[in-house]
Amino acid sequence: MHAPLEKKKGFSPDQIAYLVDAIAQLNLHEAFAPSNGSTAQGGSEPEMVHGTPIEDLCKEELAKYQQHPLDLRLRLERWTDRNEMAEGLDNFLLRHWGFFNVAPNSPGYMMRMRIPACKMRGDQMLVMAEIADELAGGYAHVTTRGNLQLREIEPKNVLEILDRIHQAGLSCHGSGADSARNMTAAPTSGFDSQELIDLSPYTIRLSNLVLNSRALQGLPRKFNISFDGGGAISSVSDSNDICFQAVRVGMNEAGVEPGLYCRISLGGISGHKDLARATGALCTPAQTVMVGAAMLHVFVEHADRTNRKKARLKYLLDAKGVEWFLKRTDEKLLEMDADFQLIRLDDAHDAPRAPVNRSGHIGVHPQREVGINYIGVALEMGRLSPEQMRTIGKVAMHYGGNDLRLTVWQNILIPHVPDDQLSLAEAELNAAGIATKATAFAAGGVACTGKWGCKFGLAHTKADGTRLIRHLEQTFRLDQPLNIHLTGCPNSCAQHYIGDIGLVGATMPDGSEGYFVVLGGGSDTDRGIGRPLCGPIGSDELEAIVGTVISNYLNQRAPGQSFLSYARSLTDEQLPSLLERAS
Ligand code: HEM
Ligand code: SF4
Structure with a gap:
């Protein structure tokens, strides 16, 4: 005889999973606490998000309206339990949490950290090495915002990774999609003998303020701030x-x-051929935190929510003008109970910025304090193995001050190494295969992920860049800095328009991979947007064509002239002469 069937209490696991998802989709939080600027005006009035009717929102805006990105945590619980990747607009929303489904180019999630002021500790690097080894693809990359990225993360590991990085005092929140992205500061902040002031404390404060302000998550578009x-x-x-x-x-x-x-410039977006424009506005260093937040609020309230191609700050400034934006910022500062307004003064009275040292991110350099140095280690296009991460972390802990700085040049600085410890620290790094010297070509090479790991990629930027740089360093001796930026598509993640030489991925007429070449871009005291030279050229022609450009430059320049100065001395008509091969 069968035992009588026991009546099961509650729901089955599948039913629970279904209900959790269904409840999350209902967005009950919004029914009780609207927080996205929406205005249900009652009666026949259409509902708006900061002045845009719901029906006009682009699909990403609609997704954020229906579910505030901060409220994704419950669903993350379910995705992790089921080892399930977020797809479509869920993938877009999850990027606000730092996890990107980058299929089909790379399996699993990519995770982008948030390392404000590009400043982390040696012991934190050890934790990242462990995660890269145990829960990701066994490697990491330093990115073009002085940040770290891991790949090949299975969805079932997401919550464990979040726990581990939080315990280490790190975060990956707000590093993708419509966030105020990793806020950068000069990597030598606090120990640089020529800096005017260490702005990294304000960078970190603004970053934390944004992460803790609900209205500043899920912006109309991504937003970059740098100090x-x-x-x-x-x-x-x-x-x-x-x-x-x-x-x-x-x-x-x-x-x-x-x-x-602090002088404030606005609207830089190099991929759209615009660098930040002068505004004539100033604030004190300590006021940058409130000013940054006020400007983000103005952006939230006024940027375009119908067309993502026109949603970046540049387009708001183009439409309304810089003066309008500054006035709104002053009003917002009052609303935020700040006890100051922006100062207006043109730059005629500013002392010029001290020149940047374009080789300063590689090798040993003295710090402000006598007898103390930083070591800039060279990485190939930002790539790091867990073993290298461990060595860098340990060297920082044993010989430096447990301090590490990541640079937008995709490498790492180990600061605070006393003179008498330098050779030991360098020997330990070199023994682990980490170079502390590099040729000008290797020091100045940066590349985005490219086709290897990004669905937009039209070319294998990191592999092509590595091959090109090896060829150039075997062929030429260069006594001047040279930056080669490779981006896999016009999205410009490695900012080709501000490289001495910029290479943008393209498709050749026969469907193979290639590049457009631009020349003569720069930033800071060298600011300028590169000019087109040629393209598309096949990836397999890179060495020959870039080699010809370098050879002509070296043969025709004035003694010691930099590539940038030489390229800028050529008119548009003269530029193609750089492609002429010696007969
Ligand atoms: C899945 C696709 C993409 C991948 C894998 C990717 C990868 C990256 C990475 C790793 C960075 C450095 C970011 C950081 O450390 O915070 C970056 C920056 C950048 N990305 Fe992307 N990106 C993607 C899509 C896009 C798209 C669609 C655009 C433009 C429409 C874009 C524009 C940029 C720009 C301009 C930068 C330059 C650095 C900066 O933000 O100032 N990216 N990207
Ligand atoms: S530039 Fe294009 S190919 Fe490179 S990471 Fe960005 S979106 Fe991808």
Whole structure:
């Protein structure tokens, strides 16, 4: 005889999973606490998001309206339990949490960290090495925002990774999609002998303020903020939506107290051929936090929510003007109970920025304090193995101050190494295969992920870049800095328009991979957008064509002239002469 069937209590696991998802989709939080600027005006009035009717929102805006990105945590629980990847608009929403489904080019999730001011600790690098080894693809990359990225993460590991990085005092929140992205500061902040002021504390404060402000998550589009304290290594701050640049202001008739301020430039977006424009506005270094937040609020309330191609700050400034934006910022500062307004003064009274040292991110360099140095290690296009990460972390802990700085040049600095420890530290790095010297070609090469790991990629940027640089360093001796930026598509993640040489992925008429070539871009005191030289050229022609350009430059330049200065001395008509091969 069968035992009587026991009546099961509650729901089966599948039923629970279904209900959790269904409830999450209902967005009950919104019924009780609207927080996305939506205005249900009652009766026949259409509902709006910051002035845009719901029916006009683009699909990403609609997704954020239906589910605030912060409220994804419950669904993350389910995806992790089921080892299920977020797809479609869920993938878009999850990017606000730092996890990107980058299928089909790379399996699993890519995770992008958030490392404000590009500053982390040696012991944190050890944790990242462990995660890369145990829960990701066994490697990491330093990115073009002085950040770290891991790949090949199975969805079932997402919550464990979040736990581990939080325990280590790290975060990956707000590093993708419509976030105020990793906020950069000069990597030598705090120990640079030429910097005017260490702006990294304000960078970190603004980053934390944004992460803890619900209204500043899920912006109309991504938003980049950078702080330049005037140090020796550039963070290409003028390619950002907001650039705070430390300046010393001299005597002036406008009654502004001479002293140290941050000059504010706005709307940089190098892929659209625009660097941040001067605004004539200043604030004190400590005021940058409130100013940054106020500007983000103005962006949230006024940027385009119907067309993502026109949603970046540049387009708001083009449409409404810089003066309008500054006035709205002043109003917002009042609303935020700030006790100051923006200072207006043109840059005629600013002392010029000290020149950047374009080789300053590689090798041993003295710090401000006598007898103390930083070591810039060279990485191939930003790639790191867990073993290298461990060595770098340990060297920072044993010989430096447990301090590490990541650079937008896709490498790492180990600061605070005393003179008498230098050779030991370098020997340990070199023994692990980490170079502390590099040719000008290797020091200046940066590449985006490219076709290897990004569905937009038209060319294998990292592999092509590595091959090209090896060829150039075997063929030429170069005594001047040279940056080669490779981006896999016009999205410009490696900012080809501000490289001495910029290579943009393209498809050749026969369907094979190739590049367009641009020349003569730069940032900071060298600011400028590159000019087109040729293309598309096949990937297999890179060595020959870029080699010819370098050879002509070396043969025709004035003694010691930099590539940038030489390229800029050529008119548009003269530029193609760089492609002529010696007969
Ligand atoms: C799945 C596709 C994509 C991948 C894998 C990717 C990868 C990256 C990475 C790793 C960075 C450095 C970011 C950081 O550390 O915070 C970056 C930056 C950048 N990305 Fe992308 N990206 C993608 C899509 C896009 C798209 C669609 C656009 C433009 C429409 C874009 C534009 C940029 C730009 C301009 C930068 C330059 C650095 C900066 O933000 O200032 N990316 N990208
Ligand atoms: S530039 Fe294009 S190919 Fe490169 S990572 Fe960005 S979106 Fe992908």
